[in-house]
Amino acid sequence: MKKGFQVPILAGLSAAMFIVFGVVSPAHAYLDPGAGSLILQGIIAGVAAAGVAVKIYWHRLLSIMGFRKDDDSDKN
Amino acid sequence: MIPEAPIKSPVQVSEASFRDPSGFIFTHDNTLYRQVNTCYRDAYQSLVSSGLYDWLVGKSMLIPHEAVDGPVADEGCAWRIIRPEPVPFISYPYEWCFSQLKDAALLTLDIQLAAVEHGMCLKDASAYNIQFHNGRPVMIDTLSFETYTEGAPWMAYRQFCQHFLAPLALMAKTDIRLNKLLSAYIDGVPLGLASTLLPRTTWFKAGLFMHLHLHAITQKKYAANTPSETGKTEKTRHISKTGYTGIVESLRKTVQKLDWQPGGTEWGDYYNDTNYSEAAFEEKKALVKQFLAQAHPAQVWDLGANTGIFSRIAAKMGIPTISCDIDPAAVEMNYRQVRQQQETLLLPLLIDLTNPSPGLGWDGRERDAFCRRGPVDCIMALALIHHLSIANNVSFDKAARFFHNLCSHLIIEFIPREDSQVRRLLSHRADIFQAYDRGHFEAAFSGYFKIKESKQIRHSDRTLYLMQAREQ
Numbered sequence: 001m002k003k004g005f006q007v008p009i010l011a012g013l014s015a016a017m018f019i020v021f022g023v024v025s026p027a028h029a030y031l032d033p034g035a036g037s038l039i040l041q042g043i044i045a046g047v048a049a050a051g052v053a054v055k056i057y058w059h060r061l062l063s064i065m066g067f068r069k070d071d072d073s074d075k076n
Numbered sequence: 077m078i079p080e081a082p083i084k085s086p087v088q089v090s091e092a093s094f095r096d097p098s099g100f101i102f103t104h105d106n107t108l109y110r111q112v113n114t115c116y117r118d119a120y121q122s123l124v125s126s127g128l129y130d131w132l133v134g135k136s137m138l139i140p141h142e143a144v145d146g147p148v149a150d151e152g153c154a155w156r157i158i159r160p161e162p163v164p165f166i167s168y169p170y171e172w173c174f175s176q177l178k179d180a181a182l183l184t185l186d187i188q189l190a191a192v193e194h195g196m197c198l199k200d201a202s203a204y205n206i207q208f209h210n211g212r213p214v215m216i217d218t219l220s221f222e223t224y225t226e227g228a229p230w231m232a233y234r235q236f237c238q239h240f241l242a243p244l245a246l247m248a249k250t251d252i253r254l255n256k257l258l259s260a261y262i263d264g265v266p267l268g269l270a271s272t273l274l275p276r277t278t279w280f281k282a283g284l285f286m287h288l289h290l291h292a293i294t295q296k297k298y299a300a301n302t303p304s305e306t307g308k309t310e311k312t313r314h315i316s317k318t319g320y321t322g323i324v325e326s327l328r329k330t331v332q333k334l335d336w337q338p339g340g341t342e343w344g345d346y347y348n349d350t351n352y353s354e355a356a357f358e359e360k361k362a363l364v365k366q367f368l369a370q371a372h373p374a375q376v377w378d379l380g381a382n383t384g385i386f387s388r389i390a391a392k393m394g395i396p397t398i399s400c401d402i403d404p405a406a407v408e409m410n411y412r413q414v415r416q417q418q419e420t421l422l423l424p425l426l427i428d429l430t431n432p433s434p435g436l437g438w439d440g441r442e443r444d445a446f447c448r449r450g451p452v453d454c455i456m457a458l459a460l461i462h463h464l465s466i467a468n469n470v471s472f473d474k475a476a477r478f479f480h481n482l483c484s485h486l487i488i489e490f491i492p493r494e495d496s497q498v499r500r501l502l503s504h505r506a507d508i509f510q511a512y513d514r515g516h517f518e519a520a521f522s523g524y525f526k527i528k529e530s531k532q533i534r535h536s537d538r539t540l541y542l543m544q545a546r547e548q
Binding site: 039 | 097230234295296299318320
């Protein structure tokens with residue numbers, strides 16, 4: 001199981017509102033996903049993706065500065 | 077594949093299996109089948125070819141099935157017939173304790189994460205797709221999977237929040253009894269309602285804030301949007317795979333953090349608060365075992381089971397046993413023991429016998445009433461009759477008729493009015509129960525059952541009966 005994203009979610013939410021997303025049609029399904037739920041997923045997914053990116057760069061930075069071995073960053 | 081000359085026999089399509097056009101459940105000659113429709117062929121083949129089916133079945137997360145030649149329920153749209161491993165007793169989320177619902181939620185999310193790794197995803201996340209089988213939750217809907225498309229949202233996100241997260245949060249943070257909201261709302265607890273009922277402190281918990289409160293706000297804000305010319309209310313945003321799995325992992329973390337500890341409810345500490353001695357308790361256990369051996373039932377329902385001490389006597393004799401109680405704490409403790417001891421024959425359920433689960437959903441037949449899931453070979457009603465007759469004013473005749481409709485053997489304990497448990501029930505009310513005595517009890521039950529054995533439990537004033545239903 002992957003580790004959950006650890007960014008400060010509440011702080012990131014407002015910033016994520018301004019992330020520009022592409023347009024993709026939803027998969028065919030019999031459920032109504034709900035318009036509000038789709039929009040919220042865009043926001044949360046943006047935060048999650050940003051969090052992962054921040055984490056990767058943070059670990060790389062630590063690695064460059066010699067505080068962490070490369071192997072450690074790979075684990076994350 | 078469909079045989080050239082399919083078997084022409086009457087089939088009975090499940091009343092609970094109509095929402096998803098991918099296929100449906102039906103029975104034929106008392107065997108359960110699932111028809112896979114032509115429109116689901118590609119997804120079914122991907123489920124198998126991706127390795128996801130074998131992976132999930134290997135971990136006992138998905139019910140196994142085998143493809144069979146027939147019978148066919150609807151030839152017009154059939155592509156394949158599969159025969160799933162049968163689940164002996166179907167239960168519903170409003171009958172589960174906190175940890176049962178939580179385990180079902182975590183299983184759903186773990187399946188979704190595994191599916192994404194195999195290039196698939198769950199197209200629905202209904203709590204009704206999970207059943208307890210061999211002591212643990214398992215997904216029973218083989219047709220819930222579709223191919224994952226990079227950039228697409230999770231179509232079942234709202235359903236997961238309504239079916240699992242909202243009731244779990246309400247049980248943990250507001251009141252444990254709020255799982256019963258699931259019986260009032262067939263598609264899960266409306267998020268606006270959950271948001272209103274949850275304490276304000278939950279606004280400061282990231283997961284609950286995002287997936288419930290903010291979710292309720294966005295739902296309300298965009299619910300009334302009118303469709304554009306393309307028929308879409310909003311452009312669906314591209315969701316990266318990292319973001320997609322991030323949502324599921326965030327949900328998992330949120331569910332994992334929710335906790336409820338049993339204690340202090342109605343009967344949770346009943347066994348520490350009884351008036352009879354250890355010797356009487358052991359005597360009662362021995363008698364129950366003896367009566368079960370005499371009745372030799374294929375399955376048992378223990379009604380008013382508390383934490384399941386007597387249910388375990390049946391289960392240890394190899395008898396599949398449903399262990400029902402009204403108290404969420406007792407059922408919670410019972411289930412935790414099932415999980416800890418890896419007991420495979422015991423299913424604890426939260427059932428109020430004075431108001432058992434009714435038929436629910438479309439036409440009142442989508443979810444079976446509790447009593448319609450019978451009859452059963454044997455019912456145990458230990459230390460129960462005084463609750464029915466005195467606390468709920470049910471006459472002995474009505475009680476006997478109720479049991480007679482449900483079972484062929486009855487192991488029932490009579491608690492006399494001198495017993496401290498009866499005195500406690502009568503302590504704050506007028507005693508209008510002049511007919512509450514052993515003579516009236518035996519007379520009423522003899523109308524419906526043949527009393528095969530009756531033994532006084534030594535060191536107590538209670539009597540245990542083994543009865544056999546009369547033909548009516």
